[in-house]
Amino acid sequence: MDSLSSLNPQQRTAAEHVNGPLLILAGAGSGKTRVIVQRIAHLLAEGHARPEELLAVTFTNKAAEEMRSRVQSLVGDDCSALWVSTFHALCARLLRREAPAIGFTRDFVIYDSADQLALMKQVLRELHVDDGLLQPRAALSRISNAKNTMEARSSLAESAAWSLRGEELVKIYDRYTAALREANALDFDDLLLKTVELFDTSDAVRTRYSSRFRFVMVDEYQDTNRPQYLLIQHLTARHRNLCVVGDPDQSIYKWRGADVRNILDFERDYPDAAVVQLEQNYRSTQMILDAATAVIRQNRHRTPKRLWTDRKGGARIVHFRGADELEEAAFITRTTRSVVAEGGDAVAAVLYRTNAQSRVIEDALMREGVPYRIVGGVRFYERKEVRDALAYLKLILNPLDDVSLRRIINVPARGVGKGVMDQLERLPVEHDSHDTPLLADALADEPPATSLWAKVGRAVDGRLLTTRATAALRAFRELIESLGEMAKRESLSVAISRVLDQSGYITDLREERSEEAQGRLDNLMELVSAAREFEMREPEPSLAGFVDRLSLLSDVDEEAGSRDARIWLMTMHAAKGLEFPLVVISGLEEGLFPHSRANGDDAELDEERRLCYVAMTRARSRLVLTGAARRRVFGEYQRTEPSRFLDEVPSELVDRIESPTLSGYQRADSGSGSRKGRYRSEPEHVPFSYEDEDQSVTPVRIGARVRHPTFGVGTVLSVEPLTDDLKLVVRFGVGAKTLRAKYAKLEPA
DNA sequence: GCGTGTCAGCTTTTT
DNA sequence: GCTGACACGC
Numbered sequence: 150m151d152s153l154s155s156l157n158p159q160q161r162t163a164a165e166h167v168n169g170p171l172l173i174l175a176g177a178g179s180g181k182t183r184v185i186v187q188r189i190a191h192l193l194a195e196g197h198a199r200p201e202e203l204l205a206v207t208f209t210n211k212a213a214e215e216m217r218s219r220v221q222s223l224v225g226d227d228c229s230a231l232w233v234s235t236f237h238a239l240c241a242r243l244l245r246r247e248a249p250a251i252g253f254t255r256d257f258v259i260y261d262s263a264d265q266l267a268l269m270k271q272v273l274r275e276l277h278v279d280d281g282l283l284q285p286r287a288a289l290s291r292i293s294n295a296k297n298t299m300e301a302r303s304s305l306a307e308s309a310a311w312s313l314r315g316e317e318l319v320k321i322y323d324r325y326t327a328a329l330r331e332a333n334a335l336d337f338d339d340l341l342l343k344t345v346e347l348f349d350t351s352d353a354v355r356t357r358y359s360s361r362f363r364f365v366m367v368d369e370y371q372d373t374n375r376p377q378y379l380l381i382q383h384l385t386a387r388h389r390n391l392c393v394v395g396d397p398d399q400s401i402y403k404w405r406g407a408d409v410r411n412i413l414d415f416e417r418d419y420p421d422a423a424v425v426q427l428e429q430n431y432r433s434t435q436m437i438l439d440a441a442t443a444v445i446r447q448n449r450h451r452t453p454k455r456l457w458t459d460r461k462g463g464a465r466i467v468h469f470r471g472a473d474e475l476e477e478a479a480f481i482t483r484t485t486r487s488v489v490a491e492g493g494d495a496v497a498a499v500l501y502r503t504n505a506q507s508r509v510i511e512d513a514l515m516r517e518g519v520p521y522r523i524v525g526g527v528r529f530y531e532r533k534e535v536r537d538a539l540a541y542l543k544l545i546l547n548p549l550d551d552v553s554l555r556r557i558i559n560v561p562a563r564g565v566g567k568g569v570m571d572q573l574e575r576l577p578v579e580h581d582s583h584d585t586p587l588l589a590d591a592l593a594d595e596p597p598a599t600s601l602w603a604k605v606g607r608a609v610d611g612r613l614l615t616t617r618a619t620a621a622l623r624a625f626r627e628l629i630e631s632l633g634e635m636a637k638r639e640s641l642s643v644a645i646s647r648v649l650d651q652s653g654y655i656t657d658l659r660e661e662r663s664e665e666a667q668g669r670l671d672n673l674m675e676l677v678s679a680a681r682e683f684e685m686r687e688p689e690p691s692l693a694g695f696v697d698r699l700s701l702l703s704d705v706d707e708e709a710g711s712r713d714a715r716i717w718l719m720t721m722h723a724a725k726g727l728e729f730p731l732v733v734i735s736g737l738e739e740g741l742f743p744h745s746r747a748n749g750d751d752a753e754l755d756e757e758r759r760l761c762y763v764a765m766t767r768a769r770s771r772l773v774l775t776g777a778a779r780r781r782v783f784g785e786y787q788r789t790e791p792s793r794f795l796d797e798v799p800s801e802l803v804d805r806i807e808s809p810t811l812s813g814y815q816r817a818d819s820g821s822g823s824r825k826g827r828y829r830s831e832p833e834h835v836p837f838s839y840e841d842e843d844q845s846v847t848p849v850r851i852g853a854r855v856r857h858p859t860f861g862v863g864t865v866l867s868v869e870p871l872t873d874d875l876k877l878v879v880r881f882g883v884g885a886k887t888l889r890a891k892y893a894k895l896e897p898a
Numbered sequence: 899g900c901g902t903g904t905c906a907g908c909t910t911t912t913t
Numbered sequence: 914g915c916t917g918a919c920a921c922g923c
Contacts, residue, residue: 237913503910566899704912722911744910
C-alpha cells in the first residue's frame with residue numbers, strides 16, 4: 150500500500166534522492182517519517198547500499214524502533230544490519246569497540262543522571278563546597294551546558310551570574326571530570342564528546358566509519374547540538390551522503406544545547422545540497438492549522454512558511470477554564486472519555502508542560518474508572534530497588550565504579566556504615582598511583598589504588614580496620630568477586646536473579662512482609678522479565694549490553710498504565726513526532742505555560758511558543774485547550790492568569806467554556822477586557838463542588854462509617870491531627886488507606 | 899550501626 | 914504532596 154507512487158511530488162523527490170547532501174524542511178504533519186522510510190527502502194531496493202551501510206539517527210529509542218519496523222515491513226528482508234539508533238546509543242556502540250583509542254577501557258560504565266548527581270555530591274563534599282551555596286544539580290546543569298555547547302572549560306570561570314566564584318566552578322568541573330575517569334565512567338554528555346574526540350584523534354577510526362556509512366540520515370535535525378553536529382560531520386566526511394530532516398519551528402531543546410543554526414546553516418555547510426520543502430500537512434484540519442499558524446507567527450526571527458491542508462474547515466478549537474485544577478481534570482476526563490465511547494482505535498492525548506501536572510489528571514481518570522496510559526515520567530528504572538540492582542550489575546562489570554559501590558556496599562545492611570566508609574576513604578593512596586597516567590592504570594590488571602574497590606582490598610589484606618569491619622568488607626569483596634565469576638558463566642536473566650538472591654537483597658525484602666516491600670519485589674521481578682525479553686530479542690545478549698540499554702533508555706521510552714488504553718498522558722516534549730485525533734493541551738496559564746522560567750527572556754519565550762506550536766499540531770481533528778483560575782503549587786493555592794498563547798489564537802476560531810463556579814473576578818473577560826470571544830457555560834454538566842482554602846475540616850471519630858468516591862464505604866481506624874487538617878486511616882473493602890480529611894472527599898455513610 | 903521519624907525544599911522540558 | 918537529608922533513640 151505504501152509505495153513511492155503514494156507520495157506527493159516533493160516527498161517523492163526527497164525519497165528518490167540518492168547522492169549528495171539533502172535537506173528536507175518538513176512542516177508539521179507533512180509526512181517526513183514516511184519519506185525517510187521510503188528513502189531507505191529505495192536505497193536498498195535499488196542496490197545503492199547494503200543495510201549495514203545505512204545509518205539513521207533519531208532522538209529516542211522508540212522513534213528508532215518504529216523506523217526500523219516500518220522499513221522492515223516495506224522491504225521485507227531482514228533489516229537487523231541497519232543501523233537505526235539514537236545518538237547516544239550510537240556513541241555507546243562505537244565507544245564499546247573503540248574506547249581504548251581515547252584512554253578508556255571497553256568496560257566503561259555509563260553514568261545516568263542519578264549517578265551523575267551522586268558523583269557530584271561526592272565531589273562537592275570532597276572540595277568542601279557547601280551545597281547550600283551551590284546545589285549539586287545546578288553545578289551539573291552548568292557543566293552539562295558547557296559540554297553540550299562545547300564552550301571552553303575556562304569559560305566557566307567567567308560565569309558572572311553564578312553564586313559561586315567562577316574559579317571554584319572550574320575546580321569542580323576538573324574534579325568531576327577526574328572522578329569520572331577514575332571510575333572508568335562516561336556521563337551522557339561524554340558519550341557524545343568522547344566519540345567526537347575519538348574521531349578527532351584517530352584517523353583509522355574516522356576512515357573506518359566514514360567509509361562504512363555510505364548514507365546517513367538524521368531526524369529532528371533542528372534539535373541537534375554541537376557535538377552531535379560534529380559527529381555527523383565526521384561520519385559523512387567520506388561519502389557526503391547526508392540527509393537531514395527537520396523544522397526550525399519545532400526546535401524545543403535549546404535548553405539541552407540544541408542549536409537551530411545547524412539546520413538553518415545547512416546550505417552554507419553544503420552549497421551543493423538539494424533542498425526539499427514539504428508543505429502539505431496531511432494531519433490537521435484547516436481550523437487547527439490556522440490556530441497553530443497564528444501562534445507561531447508571533448515569533449520573531451523566523452522564516453515564514455506556507456503550510457497547507459486540504460482538510461477544509463473542521464471543529465472549532467475549545468477553550469475551557471476551570472476554577473481550579475480539579476475542575477480542569479474533571480473536564481479533561483469528560484472530554485477524552487468521548488473518544489473512548491466512540492470505539493475504534495482512536496486515541497486522545499492529554500499534554501502538559503510539567504510532569505507534576507499529570508497527577509491530578511490521573512486521579513480524575515482513575516476515579517472515573519477510565520483506563521489511561523502515561524508516556525514518560527514513569528521512572529521505573531529510577532525506583533530505588535531497581536537502581537540498587539543496577540548498581541550491583543554495574544559494579545560487577547566495572548569495580549572502579551565508586552558511585553555504584555557506595556550505593557550498595559551496605560544494601561542490604563552488612564555492617565559497613567558511615568564510620569567504616571569514612572575510615573576507608575581516609576586510607577592513604579598508594580604511592581605509584583599518583584603519577585601513573587590513567588590509561589596504563591586502567592589497562593593494568595590491578596585497578597588504580599584510588600578506587601574504593603581497591604581500598605576495600607587493601608583494608609582487608611592489610612587488616613587495617615577493626616576485626617569486625619574487616620570481616621564485613623571481606624564478605625563484601627568475596628560476594629562481588631563470586632557474583633562476577635557467576636555472571637560470566639550464566640545467562641543474563643539468571644545472572645540478575647542470582648545477584649539479587651546472593652546479595653541478600655531478596656531475603657531482606659521478603660522478611661519485611663510489608664506491602665511496600667512486596668511492591669519492590671514485584672519491580673525486581675519485572676526487571677528480570679525485562680532481562681529475559683532482552684535475551685530473546687538481541688542476537689548477542691550480554692550483561693553489559695543490557696545495562697547500557699537501561700542507562701540509555703529515554704524517559705519517553707517508558708510507559709505505564711493499561712496497554713490498550715485510549716487516553717495517553719505525556720508532556721508536550723514527549724509528544725513531538727506523534728499525532729492524535731483529539732489533543733487536549735492543559736495548564737494554559739501564565740507561569741506554567743509559558744513557564745515562569747522563560748519570563749522576561751524573549752528567546753526562551755519563543756521556545757515556549759514553538760512548544761505550543763508542536764503541541765497544537767499534534768491534533769488531527771479536535772483541539773481542546775484547558776486551564777484553571779487557580780492551582781495548587783507545592784500544596785498552596787495560587788491564582789493564575791490565562792496564558793498569552795490563548796490570546797494569540799484568533800477568537801473566531803475558539804469556543805470558550807467557563808466553569809459556572811468561577812467567581813466574577815476570576816473570569817478572564819472581566820479584567821483587562823483584552824480577551825475577546827463569547828463565553829458560555831458548559832452544557833449538560835453538573836457544577837462541581839470543591840473545597841475552599843479556608844473550609845474547616847469536618848470532625849471525624851474513630852469507628853465512624855464514611856463513604857469515599859473511589860473506595861466506597863469504610864470504617865475510620867485512626868485520626869491524627871495535622872496543622873489545618875486530619876490524617877485518617879480508613880479500612881475499606883480494598884484494604885486500609887491513609888487519607889487527608891481535607892482532600893479525600895469523604896461523606897458520612 | 900541501624901531504623902524510624904521529621905522537616906525542608908522542591909519542579910520545567912530529557913538523552 | 915513527595916523525596917531526601919539529617920537527627921534521634923535503640
